[in-house]
Amino acid sequence: MKKLLATALIFSTLTGCAAIQNEDGSNKKTAVYGGTGALLGAAAGALLGGKNKGKGALIGAAVAGSAAAGYGYYVDKQEAELRDKMKGSGVQIERNGDELKLVMPGSITFATGKAEIQPSFYNTLNQLSSNFGQFPQSDLVITGNTDSVGSYEANKLLSSRRADSVAQYLQANGVSASRVRTVGAGSSLPIATNDTAEGRAQNRRVEIKLVPRPGAQSAQR
Known part of the structure; x- marks a missing residue:
């Protein structure tokens, strides 16, 4: 039951996150996805960790945060460089x-x-x-x-x-x-x-x- 609750918590919040609009029109969604993913991962890890809640929280934060921010972070970097290079073009x-x-x-x-x-x-x-x-x-x-x-x-x-x-x-x-x-x-x-x-x-x-x-x-x- 704890595993089901933890999984549902992470999924529902990650899918509900919105992108942050920067002044230049770019989106920094990884700040939301990665950060929120890490927080929820920590909560889920604590739930799953039983007696070792501290350790479970750390593992959950690391796994969920990196998964949520992976390719979105890659696109963030490419977008930022493109916007810099294309100024005035x-x-x-x-x-x-x-x-x-x-x-x-x-x-x-x-x-x-x-x-x-x-x-x-x-x-x-x-x-x-x-x-x-x-x-x-x-x-x-x-x-x-x-x-x-x-x-x-x-x-x-x-x-x-x-x-x-x-x-x-x-x-x-x-x-x-x-x-x-x-x-x-x-x-x-x-x-x-x-x-x-x-x-x-x-x-x-x-x-x-x-x-x-x-x-x-x-x-x-």
Whole structure:
């Protein structure tokens, strides 16, 4: 009965924790997960420890705290470095749980109707290549997006070529091809209206989503 109560206590509180929003928009959820996990682990350890409650509490705190903060802490570190390196670059960084997404507007990546990366964007991609190399536990899904001007087929092809161009550049700078997948979404995934010039400019973009490699989350625990 004590074991069931301890397990339920840890699970219910960890799943109910919310991420802490930083001023730069990043989330530090490991401060919540790791710290709360350690406290609950201590309580559970004390319950399970019987006569050796002190020892049980210490073991419970260590196990629960490290498990809760594992991959989330890894993502925290990568996110912090990316936000530092991407300051002033025009690249937007978004986080959803253990996934990061980099949004690169078309105005800074490609000329209109072209799939060749603008030389002014090389330095940004070099910094991204370095970061991705330092944090190898994530895969990259690179998606090209366009506005709705022109035919669906032409936009689909252009977006695919742009995603491939970014992927090839990163691979030429050391990112393993086994980690990279490209998608040409064309105009099918707008984030703004295509009825205005401003909205169409927002829709012309390349996104890189960083997702945990298979087994990465458990490997970090």
